[in-house]
Every structure is written in structure tokens, then in C-alpha cells.
Amino acid sequence: MHYFYKYDLLSIDDAIKELSMTPVQTIILRNTFLHRTKENLNVWNILASGLNDSSVRHLQITENNPVGLFPVSxxxxxxxxxxxxNLSSNKLDHFVLELTNVQTLILRDNHLGDLLCLKIDNKHRGRNSKLKYVDxxxxxxxxxxxxIFxxxxxxxxxxxxxxxxxxxxxxxxxxxxxxxxxxSNNAISAFDQNSMRMFDKISLTSNLTxxxxxxxxxxTCKTLIFWKWVVVTRVKVFFDRRCSSEDGVVIRFVSTNKRIQELEKECISYVSFIIVASIVLVATLICIAAAVVHKYRWxxxxxxxxxxSKHHRHKTSIDSKDYVYDAFYFLL
Incomplete structure (x- = not known):
């Protein structure tokens, strides 16, 4: 039912009610509601009410921007x-629905970033959720x-x-x-240890990819653990054969194991070497100082x-006591 906006909302309502009495299982509404008007702010409720007792299994409402599909109340x-x-490409910035028996939810190409960051309605993640596919x-x-999940x-x-x-x-x-x-197509640099443990746990019961x-x-040295995990984990991880070094240089590689070996050489811990070198340096300085002091001791x-003696010679008297008699000493 494309470009149905040429008709009024009541025609949509009538059409949906007629479809609900047929064995139709898929309804696609693409470019159907294109204008944000007072009437079409209740589009979702009209569709939900009309299809409540229908045979429809798959409902696709796409490319209906900038219409507001969901009422505020x-x-x-x-x-x-x-x-x-399927509610993709509708420029949705909010989504609050009780999904009931929905198994596949497609919200691709919308503006839900802020919503998904700030809050998730409990109805999306109920105990009896049947969701299997989320886009x-x-x-x-x-x-x-x-x-969120x-x-x-x-x-x-x-x-x-x-x-x-x-x-x-x-x-x-x-x-x-x-x-x-x-x-894919994000800005992920590596997984942290919590994520890797979580994925390993899932892989015990499912063939996770x-x-x-x-x-x-x-x-980098910070992501070395991640690369070692990629090699040994049961999870199938697909990635580009390239990565960025500490200074941002893109490194291309064929063998992950070889790249790990190269990274290990770069990230060898120099702590022991630094401690020993520091001890030797301090001991050497002490010996040099002792030798110099002994040689020039006189x-x-x-x-x-x-x-x-210069310090005592220039020291001024700070005697402020009061005396009864003055005493003079003459050297004959």
C-alpha cells in the first residue's frame, strides 16, 4: 500500500479493516504517511486496532518520514x-511499544541513538520476550x-x-x-575482558559469530589480550586484516598469530631490566662518590x-642579657 497519502486517513482505516478479514499475512506500507498532520499522529493505533484479530504476520511500515507514527499519549x-x-527509515526518535509476540524487530535507519542511550522501556525486555532478531x-x-538486551x-x-x-x-x-x-562499521578498538568472558560463555551453548x-x-600493548583471545576463543570473529598502532599508523597483516608475536616483542616488559639497571646505576654512583671522597678527603x-671558620668570624653577637658590672680585660 504505497503512496496511500493521496487518500484520507479514513480510507486507510477502511482498507485495514477489510484486509483483516482476509488471509493476507503481509502488509507493506511504504511512503504511505508522509505528512505530519493532526490526523495521522494516531496512525499506529488505527493500524493496531484494525489488525488486532487479523491473519497478518508481517507488518512493514517504512520510509514514512517525517510522519509521527506513534501518539504521544x-x-x-x-x-x-x-x-x-519493520519500522525502518521512518526517522523515529522514540519507540515505546509492547511487542507481544514479535520475533523480528527491524528499526534500521532511524534516529534512536539518544533514546537507546538514555532509557529503555520495560515493555521491550519483558520476561516472556519472544524476540529473536533485532536490527x-x-x-x-x-x-x-x-x-538494553x-x-x-x-x-x-x-x-x-x-x-x-x-x-x-x-x-x-x-x-x-x-x-x-x-x-561492523563502528569505532571499536577492542573488547574488554568482561566482554570477552561474556562472549566465551555464550559460545558454550551457541555457535556465536x-x-x-x-x-x-x-x-597496541593494551589490546594484546584481545588479539590473543581472537585466536583461542570458540567465537568466530570476522575482522579486516588491519589494525592501528599506538601512533595511528595502519598496519596490514595476513597472519594474526604472526602479528601477535610481533606485538609481544614490542610489548616485552622492561620492568625487571629497569630495576636492575637502576640498582647498578645507584651502586656505581655510590662507589664513585666514595672514591672521590677518599681521594680528596684532606x-x-x-x-x-x-x-x-669564616662562618664563625662573621657571626654577629646576639647577646641581649643585662649585666650589673662591666668587665674589661687588658692584655699587657
């Missing part, structure tokens, strides 16, 4: 028959709340590609069925007494 839940909900790529996401035990696929994520802070420890995490293509992976002693 009461928002009807997703009809229980809907298994796939929130291309949403200007810089960070995600750790709790909590309670999503059925998750199989998460697409977070084409965002601005620098690290993995969200919690997936309960998503033991996760098989694919797409983090992670896409890290086109990220800002770094080859000159040093003479200089010491000379300085001491």
Missing part, C-alpha cells in the same frame, strides 16, 4: 498475530545502556552495524542462544674547616 500494543515488525543499525548510536533470552541475531559504538557495554549474558552479533569488519581495531676536610 496511549499507544496500543502490537497485534498478537504480528511476528515481524537497530544506522541509528547514530554512540553507546547503549547495559540493560536484558531478558531477551531468545535472541539469535543482533544487528548494530553502521553506528558509532566504541566499546561493548551492553549485557548479553542471558542471551545464550545468540548466534550472530553484527558490530561476531562481525567486526570496518572498525578501528588497534594493535682537601675536603680543609675546605670544610675553612668554611666553618
Amino acid at each position: 496511549r499507544i496500543d500494543p502490537v497485534p498478537p498475530s504480528i511476528l515481524t515488525l 537497530i543499525s544506522e541509528n547514530n548510536i554512540y553507546t547503549l545502556k547495559p540493560s 536484558q531478558g531477551q533470552a531468545e535472541l539469535r541475531y543482533i544487528n548494530l552495524s553502521h553506528n558509532h559504538l566504541q566499546e561493548v557495554l551492553f549485557d548479553l549474558s542471558r542471551s545464550n542462544n545468540l548466534s550472530l552479533l553484527d558490530l 561476531i562481525y567486526l569488519l570496518n572498525n578501528s581495531l588497534q594493535c 682537601k675536603l676536610r680543609y675546605m670544610f674547616y675553612l668554611a666553618k
Whole structure:
């Protein structure tokens, strides 16, 4: 039902009600609601109400920007028959829906970065969530709340590609069925130890694959643990054969193991060497100082007494006591 905006909202309402009485399972509304008017601010509630008892399994509402699909006040839940909900390319900046039985949620190409950073509604992550596929790529996401995926035990696929994520802070420890995490086209330099442990735990129950293509992976002493993990983990990690050094130089490599060996040589700990060298240096300085003092001991002693005598010679009297008699001593 494309370009349906030529008709009024009541025609949409009537059409949806008629479709609800048919065996139609897929409805696609692309470029249907293009103008933000007072009437179409209740588009979602009209659709949800009309499809509440329908056979529709897949609902796609895309490229309907800049229309406001969701009313500010009461928002009807997703009809229980809907298994796939695609709301991509609508320039949405807020999303609060009770997903009911939705298994596939596609929110690609929207403006949800700020929302996903600040808050996540409890209805998105209920205990009985049936979500298996989530796509929130291309949403200007810089960070995600750790709790965003909590309670999503059925998750199989998460697409977070084409965002601005620098690290993995969200919690997936309960998503033991996760098989694919797409983090490509972000700004990730490496995983921290908590993330690596979390992914290893998931890999015990699922064949987890992670896409890290086109990220800002770094080859430094700080990320050496990450590269060693990439080699030994059961998780399948796909990445570009390049990384950035400490000074920003892009290094291309063919063998990850060879690159790790090179990095280990660069990152050898010099702590022991520095301690031993420091001890030897201090001992040498002490010996030199002792030798110099012993060799010039008489000159040093003479200089010491000379300085001491000059100090006493120029010392002014600070005697301020009162005496009864003055005494004079004459040397004959």
C-alpha cells in the first residue's frame, strides 16, 4: 500500500479493516504517511486496532518520514498475530511499544541513538520476550545502556552495524542462544575482558559469530589480550586484516598469530631490566662518590674547616642579657 497519502486517513482505516478479514499475512506500507498532520499522529493505533484479530504476520511500515507514527499519549500494543515488525527509515526518535509476540524487530535507519542511550522501556525486555532478531543499525548510536538486551533470552541475531559504538557495554549474558552479533562499521578498538568472558560463555551453548569488519581495531600493548583471545576463543570473529598502532599508523597483516608475536616483542616488559639497571646505576654512583671522597678527603676536610671558620668570624653577637658590672680585660 504505497503512496496511500493521496487518500484520507479514513480510507486507510477502511482498507485495514477489510484486509483483516482476509488471509493476507503481509502488509507493506511504504511512503504511505508522509505528512505530519493532526490526523495521522494516531496512525499506529488505527493500524493496531484494525489488525488486532487479523491473519497478518508481517507488518512493514517504512520510509514514512517525517510522519509521527506513534501518539504521544496511549499507544496500543502490537497485534498478537504480528511476528515481524519493520519500522525502518521512518526517522523515529522514540519507540515505546509492547511487542507481544514479535520475533523480528527491524528499526534500521532511524534516529534512536539518544533514546537507546538514555532509557529503555520495560515493555521491550519483558520476561516472556519472544524476540529473536533485532536490527537497530544506522541509528547514530554512540553507546547503549547495559540493560538494553536484558531478558531477551531468545535472541539469535543482533544487528548494530553502521553506528558509532566504541566499546561493548551492553549485557548479553542471558542471551545464550545468540548466534550472530553484527558490530561492523563502528569505532571499536577492542573488547574488554568482561566482554570477552561474556562472549566465551555464550559460545558454550551457541555457535556465536561476531562481525567486526570496518572498525578501528588497534594493535597496541593494551589490546594484546584481545588479539590473543581472537585466536583461542570458540567465537568466530570476522575482522579486516588491519589494525592501528599506538601512533595511528595502519598496519596490514595476513597472519594474526604472526602479528601477535610481533606485538609481544614490542610489548616485552622492561620492568625487571629497569630495576636492575637502576640498582647498578645507584651502586656505581655510590662507589664513585666514595672514591672521590677518599681521594680528596684532606682537601675536603680543609675546605670544610675553612668554611666553618669564616662562618664563625662573621657571626654577629646576639647577646641581649643585662649585666650589673662591666668587665674589661687588658692584655699587657
